[in-house]
Amino acid sequence: MANIIITGSSRGIGFQLAQLFANDGHQVLALSRNDAPIAALENKNITSFSFDLAKEKDFEKLDSFLNKNWKQVDILINNAGKLVNKPFLETSMEEFEEVYRVNVFGVAKLTQRIIPLMPASGHVVSISTMGGVQGSVKFPGLSAYSSSKAAVITMTELWAEEFKESGPAFNVLALGAVQTEMLQEAFPGYEVNTTPYEMATYIKDFSLNGNKLYNGKLLQVSNSTP
Template sequence: MNIIVTGASKGIGYDTVLEFSKNKENKIIAISRNINKLNDLKKVCYEKYNNEIKIIQYDITTSHIENQNLLDILENIEFVDIFINNAGILINKKFIDLTQEDWITTFDINFLAPVNLIRLLYPKLKNSKSAHIINISSMGGIERTQKFSGLSSYSSSKAALVNLTECLAEEFMDDNIHCNCLSLGSVDTEMFRAAFPSYHASVSSEEIAQFICNFSQNYRNLFNGKIIPIAISTP
C-alpha cells in the first residue's frame, strides 16, 4: 500500500508510521516540519523493520501548501491508498484570551491544511482501488460531548473536520474513496500532557497507532462517512 501520514515526527503520527512500516510492502511518506525527528523515524523504521520510508520536511499550513518536495515525490507515485490526516495543534487558552492569530493558526493546521492536502492528493486517491482517508479528530469535536475550558479553538476546528469527513464521504462516493474520522479521547502524547498536565491518560499513542493502522487497512469496506469515538475517557 502507498500511505501518507502527516504530523509524523512525534506522538501518534510517529507511532503510526512505525506500525505501518512493520509490513515491508507498505510504501510510506512521513510528513512533518521537524526534519531531525523525521530522520530519526526513518532510521528506526529501517533498523527495526527494514522499511525505507520517504520523509518530507513540510509546513502543512495553507501558505506553504505547494511544497515542491511533496509535489516531486507525488509525481512518481501513481496512487495513494491511505492518507492519515494526523497533524494538529492545540492552543490552550480561555476564549477571552484567544487572539485572532490563535484562531487562524488553529484552523489553518487542524482544518484548512487537511482540506488542501486532500484536494492535492485527490487524483492519486482516485487512482487507488481502495482509497481510505482517515481524519484524526477529537472527542471535543463531536456534538454533545463534554467540553473543556481553554479548548474552544481546538474543539471548534476538530468539529469542522468531523463535518468535512461526512461531506467528503458523499462527494467521493462515485470515486470509490472512503473517508472516515477517528475522534480520540485521552491519549498519552506530548500535546495532551501540555493541555492537561495534572491528568494521566491511560491509553498510549502506540495503542492508538495500532488501532489506526488496523482500521485504515482492514475496515475500509465497512465504514464510510463515519465519526468513530475512540475513548476510554475525555479527561
C-alpha cells in the same frame, strides 16, 4: 503493500504509526514540520521531509516528490494538529487562524491534492478529538482546537457523500485521551493508560480495513474523559 501518507509524524501517534506501517512492508511518506525524529530511524520504507500544512511551498515540495516517486496513494492519514490552550478572551484572532490554518484548511488542501492519486479502494482517515463531537464533554481553553476538529468531522461526512460513487472512502476517528505530548499541553499533569503505540495500532488496522465497512462515519475511540 500500500503507499501511505501520514502527517504529524514527528511524535506521539503519528511517529508510532509510521513505524508500524513501515515494519509491515508498506511504503510510508511521513510528513511533519520537524522530520528529524522520523529520519533518525533510518527505516528503508519511510521517506520523510519537513512539511508544514500552512505553507504553500511545502505543498510544492510534496507535489514534486509524488510526481517523481508515487503514482498512487492508497491511504492518507490526516493526523497533524495544532493546539492552543488559552481562555477564549485571551486568544487572539491570529492564534485562532493559525489553528484553523493547520487543522482545517491544511487538512482540506492536502486531501484535495491527494484524492486524484487515490484508487476507488483508497481510504482517507482524519483524526479528530472527542472535544469536537457534538454533545460531548467540553473543556475551557480549547475553543479554537476543538471547534477546528469539529470542522474535520463535518468535512469528512461531506467528502464521503461527494465521492460515494467513485471512491475513495472517508472516515474520521474522534480520539479520547492518549498519553501524548499534546495531551500534556491540553491537560497538564493528566495521565491516562492508553499509549500512543496502542492507539496507533488501532488506527493502522482501521486505515487498512475500515473502509470495507465504513464510509463517511465518525467513530469515537475513547475509554476515558477527556
